[in-house]
Amino acid sequence: MNIVVSGGGTGGHIYPALALIREIKKRTKDAKFLYIGTQKGLESKLVVRENIPFKSIHITGFKRSISLENVKTVTRFLKGVKDSKKMLKEFKADVVIGTGGYVCGPVVYAASKLGIPTIIHEQNSVPGLTNKFLSRYVDRIAVCFEEAKQYFPEKKVVLTGNPRASEVLNQDGNKGRLSVGLNKDQPAVLIVGGSRGAKPINEAVLKSLSTLGQKPYQILYVTGEVHYEEVKKEVDLVGNPENVVIKPFVHNMPEILAGTDLTVARAGATTLAELTSLGIPSILIPSPYVTNNHQEKNARALSDHHAAKLVLEKELSGKKLVEEIDKILLDKDKLLEMKNAARELGIQDASTRLYKLMKELVDHRQ
Incomplete structure (x- = not known):
């Protein structure tokens, strides 16, 4: 199984992604990964340190007020979608998982347009702009708080919890x-x-x-x-x-x-x-x-x-x-x-829940 993961900017988006990757590796020995992030984000250091193949695109976030910078962001988004499509095709992605941050926008959107199964993971009780935008295009939306469900299409939402939570269990x-x-x-x-x-x-x-x-x-x-x-x-x-x-x-x-x-x-x-x-x-x-x-x-x-x-x-x-x-x-x-x-x-089996959600989605498409 070829799995693309995208998430960036802060540790809150990256650590759950890395926790999920570790869980998938335990369960699926032949899984291959590609992480798509940005060079400026924390992910460029954390992901490479984990020896996970990493590629980058250039993208910035939208300003919440009217700004000339937003025009540049749209241009970067379209270029990011084009670059992402090329990466996804070359990697022959079976599924794409976005864990938040601006970089997920073009990556997950590109996957949806290519017909690749997609999941976004929302860690907060109130979603950001990127996940709100992507919710219209993805197959499933995994959330960590019951309070987050109201912001997304009901048929797509699944309460999974945060994969990072599973990693703190059984510690000394x-x-x-x-x-x-x-x-x-x-x-x-x-x-x-x-x-x-x-x-x-x-x-x-x-x-x-x-x-x-x-x-x-x-x-x-x-x-x-x-x-x-x-x-x-x-x-x-x-x-x-x-x-x-x-x-x-x-x-x-x-x-x-x-x-x-x-x-x-x-x-x-x-x-x-x-x-x-x-x-x-x-x-x-x-x-x-x-x-x-x-x-x-x-x-x-x-x-x-x-x-x-x-x-x-x-x-x-x-x-x-x-x-x-x-x-x-x-x-x-x-x-x-x-x-x-x-x-x-607490949801102690968050990694398992998210893994099963991904597996069901991929198996259904095959």
Whole structure:
């Protein structure tokens, strides 16, 4: 089976794609892959690092206001469709899967025009422009949130979950703790603002460091590499409490999450898939700078079911952060209630569901 995968721009589109590819490789030994992305996107590094054949097209996103740049985008889209058709024909693609980002537009559209089975995967509770556009042309639409179904043609939508969620299962949480200097006995809180970090979260943590140092729990605080040196300077002035471990980045996040009792984070789709799969309570501080404010809507999909506490960035302070951590972590009944609620929302067999959807589609066409 020849499988083309396309997704780019951010890790939220790329990591689910890579997780799905790994799952397909386990199940279909003769599967061949081609990943189509952009050279400027993160996918050009992450996909190549996984030794997956990679080709690129040039495409940009539409501006939401009237702009001359949109005329150029249309031209790039048409050229991208032409280039994609050539790649798909040469590769003899049996199916094309788009996991989001601008690059999926011309690739998946080209596949639909060539009569190749197509699937798009929407990670967020509110879809972006590209997936809304493609929903008219694809065969199936895989979603991660029930809330996303309303935006797509009912007959095409299937709730599969996020393939990335399957990869955090069966990890050694104690190993994860020890790898970053946490002990096995105390409750552990992970505070992370994403791979690049989040300045408002960093500011709240720095203002509450002395208070956190007096708590009966331990904290892994991941600053993001961009902010690490600046944070360390501030920490050197006030002192680093023994129960707070500060890192710029962690490469073994699945292991770390498995050893976490409570997570403070943004509300990206991949993060939420991992948290619900493991049944980890969370305090979610959605980024207000994303398209359609989708992170807040993602967060509400958990907080409305008592699996997370939603704190808007404008409400965040050092005092507020500590109060919310204490309310959850120091109340055993509350912590258990949130764990169970998170686990109920999790879809642990997401990779299997998406694989079966793809296989059914291909078998039906043959």
